[in-house]
Amino acid sequence: MEADERRCPRQGTQVVAKTVDDAVVLLDLTTEMYYSLNEVGSRIWALADGRRSVATIVDTLAGEFDAERGQIREDAEDLLSQLAAEGLITWDAS
Amino acid sequence: VSITHYFTLHGIPIFTSAETPALDAAACELLRAVATELRQAADTCAGITVHLSGGQPDFPPPPGARAWMVADPLCLLTDERDSYLLLDGQLLGTLSATERHITAWIPPALVNTPDFVGQMIVLPLLLEALRAYGFVSLHAAALAHNGRAALFPAVSGGGKSTLTVALLRAGFRLLSDDCPLLRHTAAGVVAHAFAEPLHISPRSVMFFPELRGSLHAGTQFAPPPESPHEHREEKVALDPVSVYGECVIQQCLPGALLFPTISQESQTRIEPLDAPDALLRLLALTMPSASRRYLRQQFELLGDLVSAVPCYTLHTGRDFERLPEYIHALLETEATTRRNL
Numbered sequence: 001m002e003a004d005e006r007r008c009p010r011q012g013t014q015v016v017a018k019t020v021d022d023a024v025v026l027l028d029l030t031t032e033m034y035y036s037l038n039e040v041g042s043r044i045w046a047l048a049d050g051r052r053s054v055a056t057i058v059d060t061l062a063g064e065f066d067a068e069r070g071q072i073r074e075d076a077e078d079l080l081s082q083l084a085a086e087g088l089i090t091w092d093a094s
Numbered sequence: 095v096s097i098t099h100y101f102t103l104h105g106i107p108i109f110t111s112a113e114t115p116a117l118d119a120a121a122c123e124l125l126r127a128v129a130t131e132l133r134q135a136a137d138t139c140a141g142i143t144v145h146l147s148g149g150q151p152d153f154p155p156p157p158g159a160r161a162w163m164v165a166d167p168l169c170l171l172t173d174e175r176d177s178y179l180l181l182d183g184q185l186l187g188t189l190s191a192t193e194r195h196i197t198a199w200i201p202p203a204l205v206n207t208p209d210f211v212g213q214m215i216v217l218p219l220l221l222e223a224l225r226a227y228g229f230v231s232l233h234a235a236a237l238a239h240n241g242r243a244a245l246f247p248a249v250s251g252g253g254k255s256t257l258t259v260a261l262l263r264a265g266f267r268l269l270s271d272d273c274p275l276l277r278h279t280a281a282g283v284v285a286h287a288f289a290e291p292l293h294i295s296p297r298s299v300m301f302f303p304e305l306r307g308s309l310h311a312g313t314q315f316a317p318p319p320e321s322p323h324e325h326r327e328e329k330v331a332l333d334p335v336s337v338y339g340e341c342v343i344q345q346c347l348p349g350a351l352l353f354p355t356i357s358q359e360s361q362t363r364i365e366p367l368d369a370p371d372a373l374l375r376l377l378a379l380t381m382p383s384a385s386r387r388y389l390r391q392q393f394e395l396l397g398d399l400v401s402a403v404p405c406y407t408l409h410t411g412r413d414f415e416r417l418p419e420y421i422h423a424l425l426e427t428e429a430t431t432r433r434n435l
Contacts, residue, residue: 016390016393016394018373018393018394018397019397020369020370020373020397020400020401021368021369021370021401023368023369023370025370025373025374025377025397027377027389027390027393029386029389029390032382032389034374034377034378036370036371036373036374
C-alpha cells in the first residue's frame with residue numbers, strides 16, 4: 001500500500017473539467033463520456049497534478065475534511081483506482 | 095442551372111442552391127422557418143452554403159471514418175476534416191467544416207418531402223456548421239416571458255411541443271420548440287431563436303382547439319412510404335406564426351431550466367435540481383459534435399448555463415392549463431432574485 005501512496009496521479013490531458021457548485025463534472029474528449037465528482041472527489045481531482053503523491057493528497061484532505069486519515073486514504077485510493085480504470089488519470093512515479 | 099436564395103440567421107449569411115424547383119423547395123423549407131430571406135446576395139464567403147443535388151455522390155464515405163452521431167436511421171461520420179451524413183446506410187450529405195459548405199444528394203423518393211429533407215438531412219449538418227459561429231443547439235423547447243426564457247430540455251416525444259403550445263396560447267414568446275441555439279455573449283449564455291415549424295402529434299392537437307383549423311394537407315411529417323421506419327409517430331407540422339401571430343422572439347437570457355416529465359398526478363410539481371445533475375442531464379440531451387474543440391466549447395457553455403440559472407424537474411400533472419401560471423411565477427422569482435443580488 002505504501003508503494004501506491006508514493007505514486008503521483010495526473011489528470012489525463014484529454015479530460016476537461018467543469019466546476020459546478022461544489023462538484024466537478026468531467027468530460028473525456030476521446031470517449032465522450034461524462035463523470036460527476038462529489039466535493040471530496042472534486043478536491044482529489046484538483047490535487048491530481050502529477051506532482052503530489054497519494055500520501056500528500058491524503059494528508060491535504062485530512063487537514064481539510066473532518067474524517068479519520070485511514071478512511072480518507074481508503075476513499076481516495078478507491079476513487080483514484082476508478083479514475084485510472086476509466087483512463088481519466090495516469091500514474092507518475094514520485 | 096441552379097436556383098439560389100440568400101438567408102440570414104442571427105447575422106450569419108446562408109446561401110442555398112438547388113438543381114430543380116422541387117429541390118429548391120426542400121432546401122428552403124427549413125430555412126424559411128428559422129431564418130430571414132434576403133432579396134439580394136449576401137457575403138457568402140463569411141457564411142454557410144447549402145447545395146441540394148438530385149444526383150448521387152460519386153464517392154463512398156472514407157474507410158475508417160469515425161461515427162460521431164448515431165440516431166437510427168441517421169448516422170454521421172467524420173474523417174476529422176469533413177462530416178458525412180448517412181440515412182439507412184446511404185450517403186446523402188456532407189459538410190466541409192473548413193469551408194462551411196453542405197452538399198446534399200436527395201434521392202427521388204425524398205424530393206417531394208421537403209419537411210423530411212429539412213429535418214433529417216439539412217438540419218443535422220446545419221447545426222454542426224453553426225458551431226463555427228459559437229452556437230450550440232440544445233434539444234429543448236424554449237419560451238420567453240418578460241425578458242426571461244424558460245428552457246425545457248427533453249428527448250423527442252418528451253412533451254416539448256405540447257408544452258410549447260400550452261405556453262404560446264398564454265402569451266409566451268417562442269424561441270424554439272425543439273432546438274434553441276445557445277451562445278456565449280458578454281451578458282452570459284443567451285438563447286437564440288431557431289423557430290422551426292412545431293411538430294405536434296394529432297393527439298396533442300385535440301387539447302388545443304385553435305390548432306385544428308391549421309391542419310391542412312401536405313403538412314404531414316412522416317417518412318416516405320418505402321422507408322422501413324414506419325413506427326415513427328406521425329406528427330403534423332404547424333407554423334406557429336399562422337396560429338399565434340408574431341410570437342417569435344430572436345434572443346433572450348435564460349431564466350430557468352426545467353426538465354419535464356409527464357406525471358399522472360392531479361397537480362404539477364416543480365422540484366429544484368442540483369446544477370451538476372442538471373449538467374449531466376443536459377449533456378445527455380445535447381447533440382454531439384464531429385470536433386473535439388466544439389465538444390469542449392459545448393461542455394463549457396452548458397456548465398456556465400446550469401451555474402447561471404436555477405434548474406428544476408417539472409412533473410406536469412393533469413392541471414396542464416395552470417402551467418403558464420407556474421412558469422411565469424418561476425421566471426418572475428428568478429428575475430426578482432437577480433435584481434436583489
